[in-house]
Each structure stands twice: as C-alpha cells, then as structure tokens.
Amino acid sequence: MKRLLLVMLVVTMVAAMLVGCAPKTPAPVDPGPGPTDPTPPPPPALKVGMVTDAGTIDDKSFNQGTWEGILKAAADFGLETRYLQPGGETTSFYLTEIGNLVDAGFNMIICPGFKFEEAIFEAQTLYPNTKFVILDGYPHSGDWAPAVGDNTVSIFFTEHEAGFLGGAAAAMHLKTGDVGFIGGMEIPAVQLFNWGFQQGVAYANANLGTSVTIKPENVIYQGTFYDVAAGQQLAATMYDRGVKAIFAAAGGVGVGVINEAKARASAGQEVWVVGVDVDQYSEGEYATGKSIILTSAMKGIGVAAYDMIADALADTFPGGEILTFSAENFGVGIPAENPNLDAAISAKVNELFEMMRDGTLVVSNEQGSLIK
Amino acid sequence: MKFRSGFNRKYVLSLLAVLLGLIAGAILMSSTGHNPVEGYRYLFRGGLMNLARVGNTMAIATTLILTGLSVAFAFKTGLFNIGASGQMLMGGLAATAIGLTYSWPRPVLLTAMMLAAMLAGGLWAAIAGFLKARFNVHEVVATIMLNWIAFWTIYYVIPGYFKGPFLETESRRLPAAATLRWPWLSSQFSGSYINIGIFIALAAVIVVAFVLERTTLGYELKAVGYNRHAAEAAGIKVNARMVLSMGIAGALAGLAGGVFYAGYAATMQIGILPSQGFDGIAVALLGASSPWGVWVAGLFFGVLHTGKGFMTAMTRIPPEIADTIIATIIYFAATSVLVERYWDSIDRSLSARRERRSVSKEEGGN
Numbered sequence: 001m002k003r004l005l006l007v008m009l010v011v012t013m014v015a016a017m018l019v020g021c022a023p024k025t026p027a028p029v030d031p032g033p034g035p036t037d038p039t040p041p042p043p044p045a046l047k048v049g050m051v052t053d054a055g056t057i058d059d060k061s062f063n064q065g066t067w068e069g070i071l072k073a074a075a076d077f078g079l080e081t082r083y084l085q086p087g088g089e090t091t092s093f094y095l096t097e098i099g100n101l102v103d104a105g106f107n108m109i110i111c112p113g114f115k116f117e118e119a120i121f122e123a124q125t126l127y128p129n130t131k132f133v134i135l136d137g138y139p140h141s142g143d144w145a146p147a148v149g150d151n152t153v154s155i156f157f158t159e160h161e162a163g164f165l166g167g168a169a170a171a172m173h174l175k176t177g178d179v180g181f182i183g184g185m186e187i188p189a190v191q192l193f194n195w196g197f198q199q200g201v202a203y204a205n206a207n208l209g210t211s212v213t214i215k216p217e218n219v220i221y222q223g224t225f226y227d228v229a230a231g232q233q234l235a236a237t238m239y240d241r242g243v244k245a246i247f248a249a250a251g252g253v254g255v256g257v258i259n260e261a262k263a264r265a266s267a268g269q270e271v272w273v274v275g276v277d278v279d280q281y282s283e284g285e286y287a288t289g290k291s292i293i294l295t296s297a298m299k300g301i302g303v304a305a306y307d308m309i310a311d312a313l314a315d316t317f318p319g320g321e322i323l324t325f326s327a328e329n330f331g332v333g334i335p336a337e338n339p340n341l342d343a344a345i346s347a348k349v350n351e352l353f354e355m356m357r358d359g360t361l362v363v364s365n366e367q368g369s370l371i372k
Numbered sequence: 373m374k375f376r377s378g379f380n381r382k383y384v385l386s387l388l389a390v391l392l393g394l395i396a397g398a399i400l401m402s403s404t405g406h407n408p409v410e411g412y413r414y415l416f417r418g419g420l421m422n423l424a425r426v427g428n429t430m431a432i433a434t435t436l437i438l439t440g441l442s443v444a445f446a447f448k449t450g451l452f453n454i455g456a457s458g459q460m461l462m463g464g465l466a467a468t469a470i471g472l473t474y475s476w477p478r479p480v481l482l483t484a485m486m487l488a489a490m491l492a493g494g495l496w497a498a499i500a501g502f503l504k505a506r507f508n509v510h511e512v513v514a515t516i517m518l519n520w521i522a523f524w525t526i527y528y529v530i531p532g533y534f535k536g537p538f539l540e541t542e543s544r545r546l547p548a549a550a551t552l553r554w555p556w557l558s559s560q561f562s563g564s565y566i567n568i569g570i571f572i573a574l575a576a577v578i579v580v581a582f583v584l585e586r587t588t589l590g591y592e593l594k595a596v597g598y599n600r601h602a603a604e605a606a607g608i609k610v611n612a613r614m615v616l617s618m619g620i621a622g623a624l625a626g627l628a629g630g631v632f633y634a635g636y637a638a639t640m641q642i643g644i645l646p647s648q649g650f651d652g653i654a655v656a657l658l659g660a661s662s663p664w665g666v667w668v669a670g671l672f673f674g675v676l677h678t679g680k681g682f683m684t685a686m687t688r689i690p691p692e693i694a695d696t697i698i699a700t701i702i703y704f705a706a707t708s709v710l711v712e713r714y715w716d717s718i719d720r721s722l723s724a725r726r727e728r729r730s731v732s733k734e735e736g737g738n
Contacts, residue, residue, distance in 0.1 A: 101685050
C-alpha cells in the first residue's frame with residue numbers, strides 16, 4: 001500500500017509539473033551556431049572554453065582560480081565562455097569534452113592540469129584552428145618529449161617560490177613551535193609547494209631568528225584532491241600533535257583542513273592554515289573579520305588564463321612556447337593584503353619576494369634533503 | 373508473479389521508465405530556465421550526430437554494458453553486487469600488469485589480458501560471495517568494503533610496480549599492441565575511441581543470455597534468486613551457487629575493467645574509483661536484469677554520457693545541472709521496478725474486483 005502511494009505521488013508530481021511547465025517550452029533559448037556545423041563560425045569572435053581537472057569548478061583553488069581568470073577576461077572583453085566537466089580523468093574523456101567545445105564553436109580552450117598533456121597533444125593537431133593553453137604541463141605523445149604545437153601554449157609556475165614565502169611568513173608569525181604540510185597527490189606542482197615551504201621555514205630559522213620545526217610525520221600527501229573528510233582528519237591529527245600552522249596544497253582535501261581549523265579557532269584554539277593557489281582568506285573566515293588563513297601561497301593561474309586570452313585577442317598569442325610564471329614576472333607570490341600578518345612581517349616577506357626577483361635569493365626546485 | 377512476467381511487458385515498462393526520466397529531466401531544465409527541447413536535441417545530437425560520436429557512444433557503452441551485465445547476473449541469484457567498481461579495478465590491474473610485462477603476439481596477449489581481468493574480478497567478487505555463503509555477511513557491505521580495498525591496492529601497486537618515468541599517479545601507457553584499439557575500426561568511425569571491447573561486450577551478452585536461459589546452471593542460479601529455501605529443498609547447493617554467481621558477476625565486472633583500462637584508456641590512474649561500476653546498477657535495473665535489456669540500456673546510457681558535454685557546450689545549461697539531469701533520467705529509468713510493481717498492483721486489484729463481483733453472492737465481501 002505504501003509503495004502504491006509513493007508511485008502515485010511521484011506520477012502526480014510529474015504530471016503536475018509537466019502541465020505547469022508546458023507553456024514555457026516554446027520560448028526560444030540561446031540560438032547558438034548551426035548545430036551540425038563542425039567548423040568554427042566564420043567571425044573571429046573569441047569563445048573561450050575550459051575543461052576541468054579532477055575536482056569541481058568550486059574547488060577553491062586550481063579549477064576555480066583558472067575559471068575566475070577566464071570570467072574576468074570575459075567581463076573585460078565581452079567574450080562567451082563555458083566550462084565542461086569530463087566524465088573521467090583519462091585522455092579519451094578529456095578529448096571528448098575538448099571535441100564538444102570545438103564542435104560548439106569554441107576556438108580557445110584552457111585546460112588546467114598536467115593530466116591534459118596527452119589530450120592536448122592530440123587535440124592541437126586534430127583542431128589546428130583552436131588555441132590551447134595547458135597549465136602545469138606540456139603536450140607530449142606519452143614519451144615525455146615536449147611537443148608544443150603552434151596553436152598551444154604551455155604554462156608552468158614556480159610553486160617552490162610561493163611555498164617559500166608562505167613558509168617564511170608562517171615561521172615569522174609563529175616564531176616557535178611546529179608547522180606541517182598536507183598535500184593532495186604527490187605530483188610535481190604539489191611537491192614544489194612542499195619543498196619551497198620547508199626551505200622558507202629553514203630560511204627564517206637561519207636568518208630571521210625563528211625556531212620553527214617541521215617533523216617528518218607532519219608532512220603528508222593525502223593521495224587525492226577531493227577527499228574533504230580525510231583532509232579534516234589529517235588536520236585534526238596534526239593539530240592534536242601540537243602543530244600550529246598547516247600548509248595545505250591539496251584542492252578539496254585542503255577544504256577539509258580549513259574546516260577543521262575553523263572549528264578549532266571558533267573553540268578558542270590558536271591554529272592557522274597557509275592557503276594555496278588563490279587568496280583563500282575569505283574561505284577561512286569563522287567570525288566577522290577573523291580568518292584562520294595566515295596567508296596564501298598564490299599561483300597566478302587566473303592571471304595566466306587572463307593574459308593568454310588578452311594575448312589571443314591582441315593577436316600576440318605566444319603559440320608554441322613554454323612559459324614560466326615566477327616571482328620575476330609576478331606569476332607567484334602571496335596576497336597584497338594579509339590581515340593576519342603584522343606589518344613588519346609583511347614587509348619582510350615583500351623583501352624576500354624582491355630578493356627572489358633580483359636573484360639574490362634562489363629557491364631550489366629539487367628535493368635534496370627535504371622531507372618527502 | 374515474476375515467473376509469468378513476459379519479456380515484452382518488461383520492455384514496455386522500461387520504456388515507460390525512460391519516458392518518465394526524460395520528462396523529469398525536462399522539468400528540471402524548464403525550472404532552471406532552459407529549453408528542454410533544445411537541451412534534448414543537443415543531448416542526442418551529441419551522442420549520435422556523426423559516426424565519430426556514435427563510435428564514442430559505443431565506446432562508453434562497452435564498459436557500462438559489462439558492469440550492467442555483472443550487476444544483472446548477481447540480481448538473478450538474488451545478490452546485489454555493488455562492488456563492480458572494485459572488481460573493475462582488479463580486472464584492470466591484472467590486464468595492465470600482463471600488458472606491460474609481456475610482449476607476446478597480439479591475439480595471445482589480448483586474450484591473456486582479458487582472461488586475467490575476468491579471473492581477477494571473479495576472485496575478488498567471490499570473496500564477498502564466500503563471506504555471504506559461509507558467514508552470512510551481507511554482500512552489499514562486503515562488496516562496498518572490497519571496493520575500497522581495491523582502490524588502495526591500486527594506489528599501492530601502480531606507483532610501486534608500473535609507474536611511468538615521471539608520474540607517480542598513473543601506470544605506464546600500454547603499448548599499442550596491448551590495447552583493444554583497432555585502427556581499422558577507429559577509422560570506420562572517423563577516429564573515435566570505439567574498440568574491440570564492444571565485440572567482447574556483445575559476446576558476453578550472448579554467453580550470459582545462453583547460460584541463464586538454456587543451461588542447468590542458469591536455472592539453478594535463478595532458482596536460488598527466486599527462493600533460496602525452496603531451491604535448497606530442491607537439492608540445489610545454495611551456498612556454492614551463491615559463491616559461483618558472485619564469481620561470475622565479478623568476472624564480468626573484471627572484464628569491464630579490462631576493456632576500460634586497455635581499450636578506452638591506456639593507463640591506470642590511482643585515486644579513482646571508476647563510476648561505471650555504480651552506473652552498472654542503473655543499467656541492470658533499466659535493462660530489467662535481462663542480458664539484451666542490459667545491452668540496450670548500456671547503449672542508451674552511452675548516449676547520455678557522450679551527449680552531455682555537447683549539450684552543455686551548445687546551451688547554457690551548466691555542467692552541474694547537466695549532471696543532475698542525467699542523474700534524474702537514470703534515477704527514473706532505474707525505477708522501472710517501481711513502475712512494474714505499480715502496474716502489477718493495478719492489475720491485481722482489477723482482477724480481484726472482477727473476481728469479487730462474480731462471487732459476491734456467495735461471500736459477504738470484505
């Protein structure tokens with residue numbers, strides 16, 4: 001009887017909604033270009049598409065940062081934009097979505113993440129009239145030999161420089177005690193953040209009078225970029241061990257770290273998180289004007305996307321090149337405003353940043369004797 | 373009741389369920405301010421508008437058909453195999469391991485890879501079957517847990533033994549000879565990802581249909597599914613049959629992993645539980661657990677998955693809404709069981725009323 005009731009309820013609901021919506025149907029929506037037309041539309045209007053990496057568009061870091069750069073460019077230049085989420089994380093899934101964008105007339109496609117390397121390699125030949133930008137990777141055929149097509153730009157960042165600044169800032173703020181690192185997957189970009197962070201702490205200990213330690217057990221790669229609950233557990237364990245600040249370079253896992261820190265800060269405990277990729281200050285707000293984000297190791301993903309779009313519009317798209325966004329060209333850094341840092345510390349960090357720019361301070365991009 | 377249900381009626385009910393799903397999806401599109409006619413046009417165009425897209429649809433469907441078959445087969449014995457994802461991983465791992473290790477002649481290599489995939493998936497699922505038969509551990513719990521054991525096994529084994537020169541997070545790429553891609557077939561479909569896997573899936577459908585309908589084993593398995601105790605009383609070794617049924621279901625899911633990781637993809641990545649295993653449940657439900665029903669349902673889901681991106685690209689429906697629409701269609705489509713029961717209860721109450729009317733003079737009614 002209950003089952004019958006349920007079925008009837010569902011059918012009634014569906015019927016009611018159908019009737020309610022029926023008149024709406026004829027309203028025309030976004031005509032778009034000819035659906036069967038496989039070639040891009042003749043006018044050179046730029047349509048910018050993006051295919052997301054692992055995780056969602058609102059991951060507070062990599063995808064979101066890229067997409068916000070695209071949106072900013074769209075607002076400034078009046079462009080049509082769209083992002084697609086692939087059904088999986090292999091080349092075939094990525095190429096399917098790239099094909100969908102191309103078929104729909106998008107002639108510039110930005111893909112954040114090294115996982116796109118082989119997909120872009122195939123796409124740049126398959127769609128010679130489409131411009132491709134790949135962040136954190138370069139196209140290759142599976143043999144790791146760079147093959148950047150004339151219609152493709154590959155962009156790397158010096159994550160170790162950003163991590164260094166985050167580490168130095170955290171050490172100067174805490175002066176003593178433990179700090180930790182939680183990474184997503186053990187991939188180059190995340191490793192660079194980690195190594196830079198450790199060097200930043202070591203630099204502050206050696207030159208700026210702090211005595212902050214990083215214990216090996218407090219350097220962890222969770223293994224995914226989406227497991228929020230695991231991030232929260234790892235953070236809880238570290239904070240329980242007495243860690244005062246965690247640098248989380250971990251996408252969705254980092255969201256869990258931030259959640260744990262917010263809960264503890266609300267309860268009166270002194271805990272901090274060093275954010276990643278974008279300025280995460282507002283993500284860490286737990287009360288008006290209070291955030292657990294000490295500072296953020298920023299990577300100019302949005303800037304990179306914006307610049308490439310601007311270049312494409314100005315007909316100066318640097319196709320075929322591998323670009324590096326570093327401190328030198330303001331591609332990485334920490335936010336201009338850090339409400340949780342003293343003015344003196346902010347000034348010191350800026351000084352370090354300038355030293356990186358003129359080459360007096362060199363951050364290594366190799367592991368050496370660093371942890372993990 | 374189930375014994376008398378004819379195939380035709382089941383298919384009508386499934387079609388009805390799909391229709392309900394499409395209507396629900398249309399409502400969702402309308403309520404978010406999008407034109408459902410446009411949306412569906414691009415959805416189906418995206419899946420079918422040219423040969424390359426038809427090929428891609430079939431490539432996506434290949435995996436779904438096999439996982440659907442796996443879930444459907446377990447259903448027949450009254451078991452719920454939620455662990456197709458983990459079995460896929462184990463199957464994919466076995467196939468990848470052989471493909472990366474040996475360089476036998478291609479037909480031998482591919483056969484060995486697929487057999488290994490079936491064996492690995494089968495053994496993996498048989499663990500759940502054994503736990504169920506021996507200790508009465510519910511197979512839903514056991515298979516879900518095994519999913520995660522498989523997930524972390526991959527996490528350890530791939531970087532440990534099969535990683536590429538630079539990346540820690542995925543296996544080396546399978547050499548072309550160790551994949552199911554067939555240049556001739558791809559070129560027939562203008563360079564799509566279709567591969568020999570679709571024929572393997574077809575063969576699996578035929579074999580499963582034969583086993584279920586024409587063999588003693590199939591009869592016994594179904595008997596266990598309809599009524600365990602009656603089957604036991606009739607002398608069928610219920611426990612052994614349950615282990616075997618899970619094993620076969622696992623072998624099919626393992627094969628799905630084999631064709632997915634050596635056909636659609638050429639590498640295995642860590643940190644991913646393939647969603648196709650869960651989609652297989654919906655495919656099995658929509659296909660009314662019959663092998664050919666699963667074949668059709670798998671192709672239908674292939675269209676949805678392939679067309680989704682094109683729909684998003686052509687309209688302004690955001691990917692999240694598109695996902696919700698697809699999920700709604702799948703959800704409603706999977707409720708064909710519900711529609712069937714509703715149908716039955718109408719049927720029953722009508723005939724009951726008729727009977728009551730004819731005998732109302734003798735009995736006082738109720």
